[in-house]
Amino acid sequence: MSILDADDGGDLAGALAALQSDEEGELSLHDGSRVAVIGGGPAGSLFSYFLLQMAENVGLEIEINIFEPRHFTHRGAAGCNHCGGVVSESLVQTLAAEGVNLPPKVVQRGIECYALNQDVGTVEIATPLNEKRIAAVYRGNGPRQSEPLEFIGFDRYVQDLAEQKGARIVRKLVSGLQRLGGGIRVLCPDGSGGDFDLAVVATGVNSHFLEGVDGLEIGYSGPETRKAFLCEFPLGRKEIENRLGAALQIFLLDMPGLKFAGLIPKGDLATMCVIGENIDEQLIEAFLEAPEVKRCFPDGSVPPHICHCFPRVNTRSAVKPFADRIVMIGDTGTTRLYKDGIGGAYRTAKAAARTVMFSGISEDDFRQHYWPTCEKIESDNNIGRFLFAVTRQVQKWRFLRRAVLNMTAAEQRRATGPRRMSSVLWDVFTGSAPYKEVLLNTFHPAYVATLTWHIMLSLVIGVFSFGSRGQR
Numbered sequence: 001m002s003i004l005d006a007d008d009g010g011d012l013a014g015a016l017a018a019l020q021s022d023e024e025g026e027l028s029l030h031d032g033s034r035v036a037v038i039g040g041g042p043a044g045s046l047f048s049y050f051l052l053q054m055a056e057n058v059g060l061e062i063e064i065n066i067f068e069p070r071h072f073t074h075r076g077a078a079g080c081n082h083c084g085g086v087v088s089e090s091l092v093q094t095l096a097a098e099g100v101n102l103p104p105k106v107v108q109r110g111i112e113c114y115a116l117n118q119d120v121g122t123v124e125i126a127t128p129l130n131e132k133r134i135a136a137v138y139r140g141n142g143p144r145q146s147e148p149l150e151f152i153g154f155d156r157y158v159q160d161l162a163e164q165k166g167a168r169i170v171r172k173l174v175s176g177l178q179r180l181g182g183g184i185r186v187l188c189p190d191g192s193g194g195d196f197d198l199a200v201v202a203t204g205v206n207s208h209f210l211e212g213v214d215g216l217e218i219g220y221s222g223p224e225t226r227k228a229f230l231c232e233f234p235l236g237r238k239e240i241e242n243r244l245g246a247a248l249q250i251f252l253l254d255m256p257g258l259k260f261a262g263l264i265p266k267g268d269l270a271t272m273c274v275i276g277e278n279i280d281e282q283l284i285e286a287f288l289e290a291p292e293v294k295r296c297f298p299d300g301s302v303p304p305h306i307c308h309c310f311p312r313v314n315t316r317s318a319v320k321p322f323a324d325r326i327v328m329i330g331d332t333g334t335t336r337l338y339k340d341g342i343g344g345a346y347r348t349a350k351a352a353a354r355t356v357m358f359s360g361i362s363e364d365d366f367r368q369h370y371w372p373t374c375e376k377i378e379s380d381n382n383i384g385r386f387l388f389a390v391t392r393q394v395q396k397w398r399f400l401r402r403a404v405l406n407m408t409a410a411e412q413r414r415a416t417g418p419r420r421m422s423s424v425l426w427d428v429f430t431g432s433a434p435y436k437e438v439l440l441n442t443f444h445p446a447y448v449a450t451l452t453w454h455i456m457l458s459l460v461i462g463v464f465s466f467g468s469r470g471q472r
């Protein structure tokens, strides 16, 4: 399916109008226009791929240069983009509808279920409808000490797609942007770079580049971010197969500041990913010492990891991520709260490419046609914040943890019938559905009634066991 067929059916006229208006002196792309994409992660590469495909469809000849210093073929930090590497179900499907089918050499493992680990027990949640569409991928080429991969990383794969469509990859770091009369100058530390009609900033939030954008005085203020934690455990294929299989381990523990933690099985490694409010060495140490975490590893003890990092994660949208001839996409603009960041990169990349092709490249074009996509993501994130506040209460109170576990376990034991708590947990943990949809599912009378029943049951059990154990 071509991009024009997908959801831009009537926009060929829009593209032609944009080209015509350029002749009248307005800001839009024309034959020979040059576009600089700063950063070749998922947002930058997908933007380039979509824009080149749209240009091909309307017969426009443009040049795209993707500035990206990382070689995603390298093992270790030089090839890594710091991420858990879970590609959500909805994104796998959306990309397939765009004609981008993740090949087996990119998918390290298909995730078949989630195991929810709590102090009150563990329950496995099978994919709704027993589909196996979540993909665990490497963003780079694995840690330095990992086995050489026959696989290729996700970022390399999408960058190759953009290159095959005609994008030029420039293996350079960009140090700054300068506004010219009729364009944008891209500056690299070695004095190279060039002049472009449009600059698309897709550097993510783990780069110093955004600090320099302030100097352009375009009213942009970067996204709010928080520190996260990632590390890789070399468990070996056999151990991963036997112990973790195709299950992603999720931890719902009573630790202040901890929002989400998961252990993701890949080739011969398992990636631990911890996201929260005040992630530091101390919290990570306490987390790795938790019995719920230890019991996921061989002999019930956490082995040494071979690499770790504290990358930043976007937790609130940037302010005004656009100006004449400049647009910020992916993490530098807006993304989904704590989940599906690659999905957020896809959505903002596509919205920006559509705006550039079918409307124009002025501040007003981005405000009218690009910003609504960011606003929609951010307003869904506000619902996500509420859901995480509720999840925090579940983390905090043992009787609630037990009620959630029991309700989920009862649903998973049933061969048929609705699995409402399982679906809510699945969607919150995988990011497969918008937070709004998750919230609406919790209003269902049957969900409310069953949960209330399990909470009451759990309170009764708690009263009987309180004296002996003294737990909350």
Ligand SMILES: Cc1cc2nc3c(=O)[nH]c(=O)nc-3n(C[C@H](O)[C@H](O)[C@H](O)COP(=O)(O)OP(=O)(O)OC[C@H]3O[C@@H](n4cnc5c(N)ncnc54)[C@H](O)[C@@H]3O)c2cc1C
Binding pocket: 038, 039, 040, 041, 042, 043, 044, 067, 068, 069, 070, 081, 082, 083, 084, 085, 086, 087, 088, 172, 173, 174, 175, 202, 203, 204, 205, 206, 207, 208, 209, 228, 229, 230, 273, 274, 311, 312, 313, 329, 330, 331, 332, 335, 339, 340, 341, 342, 343, 344, 345
């Ligand atoms: C701990 C953690 C776990 C996560 N887990 C998941 C997950 O499991 N699933 C998921 O969907 N999302 C996850 N995310 C979020 C996801 O990583 C991001 O949302 C996503 O990578 C954003 O893509 P991007 O292209 O905007 O930025 P990035 O992926 O950060 O890519 C930016 C690119 O720009 C390049 N760059 C930076 N500065 C410059 C410069 N000055 N010049 C040229 N190039 C430059 C970088 O080298 C990089 O390749 C996680 C994030 C964190 C922190």
